[in-house]
Structure formats: C-alpha cells, structure tokens
Amino acid sequence: MAQFSAEKLNKVNEIIARYPAGKQKSALIPVLHIAQEEFGGWLSSETMDYVASLLNIEPIEVYEVATFYSMYNLKPVGKYVFEVCQTGPCMLNGSDDIIEYIKSKLGIKVGETTADGLFTLKTVECLGACGYAPMMQLGKHYREHLTKEKIDAIITECERNAVTNN
C-alpha cells in the first residue's frame, strides 16, 4: 500500500493546521488532489481508505466526496488527459470539431484511453476560458484558442515528453 512521502505528509499537516481543532475533514478535497497527483492520476479505493485514515474520518466520507467532484478520476487514466470543454461559448467557437478531430487523431472515443496508455480524452463542462475558446485543460494548465494544428503540436509535445521522462 502506497503512502505519502514525509514531504507530502508535512503538506497535509500544514493544511489541517489551518482549521479549528476537530475540523480536519475540511482538508479532504485538497488532500484528495495531492493523492491523485501522487498515486498515478486516479483514486483507487485503497487510496481513498488511506486518505480516510490520515484525516481520521470514515471511508464513506471520502467516497461520497470523491464521486461528487468531476476532477477526481475513479479509474486509471492515461499519462496525458485531454479535458476538452464543450459548453455553449466553446461550442460557438468550434469545440465540436476539435473533439471530433482529437477522436480521429487518437483513435479513441470520449472517455477512453489510447492502447499505449499515453492519452485519455474527456469532455468537460465550462472551465472559465470562454473568451479564449475552444480550449482544454492539460494537467495544471489550460490550452486555449485550439486549432487542429495546435492539437497536432500538443500531441507531439506529449509524445516527446513521455519519451524524455521515461
């Protein structure tokens, strides 16, 4: 069973210290973010149980939160997750075409991961980048004003990074 490093445990304790005594559950959402980053981009039930034990709360309290918020992945995802916005303002600027293009380029449907485990395609609802549409989130950052050429370049960039990091 994987556990946080001493550095991450310090971070968790630092977050808990922000709240009044006995309100450590307030750290749940930030700690789940850390857990997802640390343990392969998704939350397994083992990970969620571990977080419950860290915060001294019941596992069900973690499950109900993890299943409520859309940023938590409850099954394994690719190394790079394309989260493409499809809400009104992005649609007005061609997000439908962008999603179709990524599907055909990667050969996967929305919600799927490429066979090499490199890419997952997700559609998401408004991310607050409406003026820079169409857009997607990739890791911590937004990629905006998307075009087919930009998608090509992003895919190449990810493939290159994957090789360098291995």
Place this chain on the structure above:
Amino acid sequence: MGRKLLLEKAHVPGIRSYEVYRREGGYRSVEKALKTMSPDQVTEEVKKSGLRGRGGAGFPAGMKWSFLAKPEGVPRYLVCNADESEPGTFKDRYLMEFIPHLLVEGLIVSSYALGSNKTFIYIRGEYAWIVDILEQAIAEAKNNGFLGKNILGTGFDLEIYVQRGAGAYICGEETALLESLEGKRGNPRIKPPFPAVKGLWDSPTVVNNVETIAAVVPIINITGEEYAKIGVGKSTGTKLISACGNINKPGVYEIDMTISVEEFIYSDEYCGGIAHGKKLKACIPGGSSVPILPANMLLKTAKGENRMMNYESLSDGGFATGTMMGSGGFIVLDEDQCVVRHTLTLARFYRHESCGQCSPCREGTGWMEKILKNIEYGKGKKSDIDLLWDIQRKIEGNTICPLGDAAAWPVAAAIRHFRDEFEWHVQYPNAAQNRNYGLAHYADPLPVASAPKA
C-alpha cells in the same frame, strides 16, 4: 473611455509582484482603513458606495456585511468565492491572474471590517495555476507586514488561505461552497439559518465574490460617496464584463455601466463587432443562466430606448422582453448559430452540475437535456416544445438553491423568443441536420418569416 477602478493597473509590467503593485499605489486602502477607520466605518463606506455583489445576484454588499452576527467569543469568517463557473464568465480568473494583489488587498480591508482573522479563498479546482499566483501574492504581502500578526502595528491579525475545489459548478452557491470547504459534497444548505448567522463550521460567515472584494479597495481609497457617483441609479461603480462567443475582441472589459449594449458590442474599445463581418443574432449578457435575447430585443428596450449595460436597463421589461446583468458573462451568437444546439449545451451543463438533492432539478435537468437532444437531432415532436416549457416551469422556484432557476431560465427564454426556430427543427428535421435556421426575423423589429422552410 470609461473610468477604470480595478483593471487600471492590470497591464503595468510586473504588477503581479508586490514591489510594482506597491509602487503603483497598492495597499494604500489597508493603511487608510486599519490606521484611520473603525471596522464599522469601513462597512459604512461600502454601504454608501452602493456596491452590489458581483457574483451574479447583485445583492448590496454593505447590507450583506451588516447582517453578520457578532456574538462574543465566536470566530467570524470571510470567505472569498472564486469558484467562477458560470458559462461565459471568466472575469475573476482575469483579475486573480493579472493583478492578484488587488484581491489580497481587498481581503485584508474586508476581513478587518468583518472581524475575520482567518479568511479563505475558495477557488475552482481547475484554476490550479492561479493558486500559485495567489499564494505568492499572499506570501509577499505577509513578508511586507500586511498579513500575519499585528498588521501595521494596529493589533489586527489575519491569515489568508487558498483552498481549491474539485470541479462542481454548484460550489459557487454560497452554502454549497461552505459545505465543500468543510470537506463535504457541495449540497446547498436549507436557509435559514443564513451564513451570516451560521456559516463556516457553524460560525457567522460572509461569502463574497472576487470582484466584490476587489471593489472594496477603490471604495476605501476614493470614499463610498465618490464611488456611488460613478455609474447610474443603483448600478454604481464599475463592472467587469467577460465577453465571448462570436465577437472580434473577446476578453475582459471594465465598464462604468453608462454605456449602451450596442456600443459595448460594436465599439472597437470593447467587443469590436461581430466576427467575420456577420450579423448579431442573439446574446446572453449575464452568464448562461440569464435569459437569451434576440438582437431585436437586446439593443432597445420594449419602450424603444437604448438598452444600457447596467442592472436596471438589462432587466427592463422583466423576462418578457428583458434579461439580467448576472455575473457579466456576455455571450454573443452570430447569424449562423443554432439556438436549439446552444440551448442543448447549456441544458447538458446544468444536468451535469445539478447536485441531485432536489428532484425537480435532478430529474428536470435530465429531461430537458434529453428532449432538446431529440429536437436537435431530428427526433423531436411538436409537443416536445410545450413539454420543455412545462418542465422548466416546474423546476423554477421549487428547489433549495437557485441552480434550478438557473437551469430553467435559459430553456424558458429560448422557447419564449425563438419558438419558431424550435418548431422549424421539429417540422423540417432533415433540413435542420444540414443547416441552421439563420437570422430569420430576430435582427429585425418586424416579424417577417424569412427563414428557409425546406
């Protein structure tokens, strides 16, 4: 050129850093408030300013502050709502990204007024990189004596913490936000009690939008009275508008609420007109929840007056012929856009974001998406349009929080003003698969049915 109070310095090189921000006059309001004013005097200035909550509801901010319960020995909290998620809205992101110290400065003054010694910024989880920007600004403010213990030697202590959400529109509703901050699902609370009495960890709490808090800085600097002179009527001060859709210059603009909608769309100072030389078909001026208006109702009110970019004028005529200022998320549709398809994306959004607590919203949003999908993909029936109308009516007003209304209004307004476009989809499903209904009579004050029929 309208007056700028928030974004005036946003493009000064290096303004993200404390040194530049301070050199440009930053943190003066903290010195003024903490050294020369009592907390109640600060609240009084905000009341005098007429500042209305910039998150969407437009409730007077000073009045909200004055409701805060102050029992002895119980901590009070200020929580900044940075969960900006209303489609079309990206103004708070802009402010936090480009001029983060303005928010920190506003939070210090506001926390002083409210007696909060621990203030939280709840930011939507997707704005992950902005957390770093804010935490950097907070650390710099602390290093320079504007945060921490005994600020400026006045005895006032304050820490500001940034906490990320994890993807849930509903957490922009203030009681859902508090639930989320407490580590729970974002289910809105039944009110009363209101957060002002029982909020974060059962303590009295004020939740304010990013832009509202930022506006406290100029209010203290120039006085509430001076702030109230800017704008018109009950639309005082300046408002950030995030403009998007089919326009030449999407972006965030600060307006003083005295300009017309027409000027905002067509002037080069703002949106710069409709992209690709096309014509304006429709607009949602205040974020996806507010009623969509066809061009012929947008630019002029029912009385034939120019419609202005302020709370009163945008809502002139009620929902029959008006709309709302909302969050200032200004979405523009050109002549080639399909109102049915656009409404479908919004219905899908609200279905996805409904917390599921109240059945009218949980079930109704799903039904509306399904029916709209059928109409959009050529499987609609004429009775579906009335069914949609019926469902939205049964959601509105029947839920714990306003998400139900927010989901109902876009569908209601689309049918109210674009019924013939819906009927065309049902009547000519094949044609509707291949092309859009077009501008029809929506740009024209006369109802001339000039749309393609087959």
